[in-house]
Amino acid sequence: MSPSRLTNPKVLGSLIAISAFFSLAGCKKTETPAADTASPAVAPARDTTPPAAAAAPAINDAQIAHIAVTADAVDSAAGELAKKKGSTKAVKSFGQTMVTDHGGVNKQAVALVTKLNVTPEDNDTSKQLKAGGDANLAKLETLSGAAFDKAYIDNEVAYHQAVLDAIDKTLIPNAKNAELKGLLEKVRPAFAAHLEHAKSIQATQSKTGA
Amino acid sequence: MPRHASLAAVASLCLLGAIAACSRAAPRAQTVKIQNFVFVPAELTVARGDTVVWSNTDFVPHSTTARNSAWDSKAIEANGNWRFVARDAGRYDYYCVFHPNMKGTIVVR
Numbered sequence: 001m002s003p004s005r006l007t008n009p010k011v012l013g014s015l016i017a018i019s020a021f022f023s024l025a026g027c028k029k030t031e032t033p034a035a036d037t038a039s040p041a042v043a044p045a046r047d048t049t050p051p052a053a054a055a056a057p058a059i060n061d062a063q064i065a066h067i068a069v070t071a072d073a074v075d076s077a078a079g080e081l082a083k084k085k086g087s088t089k090a091v092k093s094f095g096q097t098m099v100t101d102h103g104g105v106n107k108q109a110v111a112l113v114t115k116l117n118v119t120p121e122d123n124d125t126s127k128q129l130k131a132g133g134d135a136n137l138a139k140l141e142t143l144s145g146a147a148f149d150k151a152y153i154d155n156e157v158a159y160h161q162a163v164l165d166a167i168d169k170t171l172i173p174n175a176k177n178a179e180l181k182g183l184l185e186k187v188r189p190a191f192a193a194h195l196e197h198a199k200s201i202q203a204t205q206s207k208t209g210a
Numbered sequence: 211m212p213r214h215a216s217l218a219a220v221a222s223l224c225l226l227g228a229i230a231a232c233s234r235a236a237p238r239a240q241t242v243k244i245q246n247f248v249f250v251p252a253e254l255t256v257a258r259g260d261t262v263v264w265s266n267t268d269f270v271p272h273s274t275t276a277r278n279s280a281w282d283s284k285a286i287e288a289n290g291n292w293r294f295v296a297r298d299a300g301r302y303d304y305y306c307v308f309h310p311n312m313k314g315t316i317v318v319r
Binding site (some may be wrong): 093097100101104105107108185187189190192193194196197200 | 246247248256268270271288308309310311312
């Protein structure tokens with residue numbers, strides 16, 4: 001896929017990979033209960049099915065915390081760039097809001113992991129997010145004016161949609177600690193609001209060609 | 211109508227008027243909670259002289275900004291409050307300048 005067709009394929013790809021991987025993991029976990037309701041033709045297999053608890057956890061809380069913090073940092077960095085390079089008030093303001101809000105999310109996350117005495121654990125997903133974010137920044141650095149604005153906002157729409165999907169399908173369902181799950185549920189509206197905001201700007205850009 | 215009945219009717223009217231005056235004369239504070247990036251309630255009706263308090267329970271700043279420029283709180287920090295005395299009757303649509311999809315309405319009677 002050409003970078004010109006998808007503003008930030010690496011970041012998007014990472015997040016899609018998160019959802020896909022953990023959705024598959026989730027499917028694996030449901031195989032055993034599914035066997036309980038299977039037709040009589042497969043009933044004998046039930047006795048030999050390993051217990052679900054024996055399966056390795058798809059993702060642990062320390063990894064989820066690291067993914068959340070990394071997702072925040074990636075979007076904050078892009079926001080900082082938009083504050084500097086955005087050519088319209090709407091794009092600059094959006095960038096500032098991303099920096100402020102993701103800073104707020106990060107503060108909450110750090111406070112929680114400190115309270116829980118959990119050290120966020122780096123993982124492949126976090127690494128991919130960071131690499132994708134760096135690639136996005138490198139691309140945005142080469143753009144200016146309306147081209148920058150469009151590429152930045154297009155990426156923000158795709159990024160926030162992908163993060164929301166990951167929160168809903170992967171991070172919240174896999175979080176074991178109630179407070180971590182609660183934090184993810186608490187930050188979800190921020191990502192949803194950012195997505196709607198980015199879509200509004202995108203719609204205006206489409207109308208005005210700016 | 212007998213005279214005493216007329217007096218009683220007048221007295222009743224005065225009492226009702228006094229009660230109405232008292233209720234108008236006692237402005238109160240009503241709260242709009244900012245929670246999960248939503249104004250709750252989305253529409254609030256108040257009387258002239260009442261104070262509207264926006265209470266931000268989110269972890270990021272929000273604003274309450276009237277579309278007709280009747281008020282603008284600027285940033286209400288996390289766990290902060292902002293007050294506005296509603297002096298003029300009307301219907302006021304407002305939004306959060308940082309998250310423009312957050313919308314609310316204050317009706318002043």
